[in-house]
Amino acid sequence: MSHHEAQRYATAPGPAGSPHPPPRLEAAGICKRYRRSAVLQDVNLTVYGGQVAAVIGANGTGKSTFLKICAGMISPDRGTVSIRGSVGYCPQQPSLLQFLRPDEHFELFGAAAGAGRDPSRRAGRSLAGALSWDPAVRTQARHLSGGTQQKLNLVLSAIGDPDLILLDEPYQGFDHGSYVDFWEWVFRWRSQGRAVVVVTHMLNSLDRVDTVLDLTHAQTGAGIR
Amino acid sequence: MRKAFIVAEMVARDLLRRRAVLALLALVPLAFYLARHDDKVGQAIRFASLGLAWAVSTLGLFSGTAGKSVEPRLRLSGYRSWQLYTGRLCALLGIGLLLAGAYWCIIVLDQDLQRPFAVGLQLAVTVVVAAPLGLLIGASVPRDLEGTLILITLIGLQFLMDPEKSSAKVLPLWSNRELGTYAVDNTDSGYLQRGLAHGIAYAVGLTALTAILAAVRLRPRRHMSVAPRAAHERG
Numbered sequence: 001m002s003h004h005e006a007q008r009y010a011t012a013p014g015p016a017g018s019p020h021p022p023p024r025l026e027a028a029g030i031c032k033r034y035r036r037s038a039v040l041q042d043v044n045l046t047v048y049g050g051q052v053a054a055v056i057g058a059n060g061t062g063k064s065t066f067l068k069i070c071a072g073m074i075s076p077d078r079g080t081v082s083i084r085g086s087v088g089y090c091p092q093q094p095s096l097l098q099f100l101r102p103d104e105h106f107e108l109f110g111a112a113a114g115a116g117r118d119p120s121r122r123a124g125r126s127l128a129g130a131l132s133w134d135p136a137v138r139t140q141a142r143h144l145s146g147g148t149q150q151k152l153n154l155v156l157s158a159i160g161d162p163d164l165i166l167l168d169e170p171y172q173g174f175d176h177g178s179y180v181d182f183w184e185w186v187f188r189w190r191s192q193g194r195a196v197v198v199v200t201h202m203l204n205s206l207d208r209v210d211t212v213l214d215l216t217h218a219q220t221g222a223g224i225r
Numbered sequence: 226m227r228k229a230f231i232v233a234e235m236v237a238r239d240l241l242r243r244r245a246v247l248a249l250l251a252l253v254p255l256a257f258y259l260a261r262h263d264d265k266v267g268q269a270i271r272f273a274s275l276g277l278a279w280a281v282s283t284l285g286l287f288s289g290t291a292g293k294s295v296e297p298r299l300r301l302s303g304y305r306s307w308q309l310y311t312g313r314l315c316a317l318l319g320i321g322l323l324l325a326g327a328y329w330c331i332i333v334l335d336q337d338l339q340r341p342f343a344v345g346l347q348l349a350v351t352v353v354v355a356a357p358l359g360l361l362i363g364a365s366v367p368r369d370l371e372g373t374l375i376l377i378t379l380i381g382l383q384f385l386m387d388p389e390k391s392s393a394k395v396l397p398l399w400s401n402r403e404l405g406t407y408a409v410d411n412t413d414s415g416y417l418q419r420g421l422a423h424g425i426a427y428a429v430g431l432t433a434l435t436a437i438l439a440a441v442r443l444r445p446r447r448h449m450s451v452a453p454r455a456a457h458e459r460g
Binding site: 024069071072073074075076079080081082083084085086087088089091093095096097098099100104107108109111112113114140156159160163 | 227228231232235236238239240242243294295297298299301302303304445446447448449450451452453454
């Protein structure tokens, strides 16, 4: 496999000891152009349960576009995405109802997965607690700091216990402690058997992930560790 | 229906907490009503009703465009597009009908009407048309500004066009004039029937069209295939 060819594929082996369970996410041959500019060309990514994949690349290389395609938010020009299980998605910019409180967000997103109000609130508060945030205060989302809005944004992606979690640079505005908490959170999800895909350019965390998809050369290919 | 209900509740909370916006919107019908208060009774009520339509459709427009960022995510989380759309529409209808009720009380106390319940019907039909109208405009344009300009044009035409002209029947709130004439001028029930038929037809048409746009916008993409996870696949 040539260097360029290798760059287009990011697939780590399935979990050891398992009889090849189907991957949670399989993106194959993804191509996307914006006007005349090719953003993604034949990009592939396979992630199994119990794995963390990092999508890296310079600005404008299509990391967010790729994640949106995986989440089904936008269509690629070519390629397919197969998902096994439920999906949580955390967009780069917090998409919140600005006049609702955190608990109300938990109820709204929890109901999507069929959960009742109390279990949704409990789940949201528990997830928030892992990020050193107490969301019990009756503060509307618009009055939360940027970093705390981002934590709310992140917590909402995990409500409903999804099998695959897609995170688009979800730590913007986090202080150092919250950033560390975030990665611990990610690796806890992995140990629970979930598949996690994180768009990041914090390369210092990459040695702990299972797969790296480098889109820096996405116009000609993407990299694998 | 539980999911649609919780969407309605949260959208209503989100809107009702914008107190300054709500206060300003609630004043629109009052300003229009007072502007024609010294004219014929029918004109003042017709203007109040059009002001109500403007307020409710503006709320629908802004609510619809604001929802565009969060609804794809809610859809991915497990809502169906009809639940998101129905919930938002119900929230708007609830707020609009509350506002209509308040203005009905003001008008009934202020005017000597022989058919006060017909005025209530006129205001209610106006809300039922205006809410999906605002949502439809919000669904059709990329940003609030474009939608606001369309809304200003539509409501402006509603004020300016002679309702006797057949072309005026194309406007979504033509029913307002027919129902108002029936309510105030004690005309025959033909006005009531024409007004109701026009209002209901527009409400149903606008609702259906917006629902289709929402379903298209939030459709499952063709490149995606999603299968349920087997129970044993996660510990």
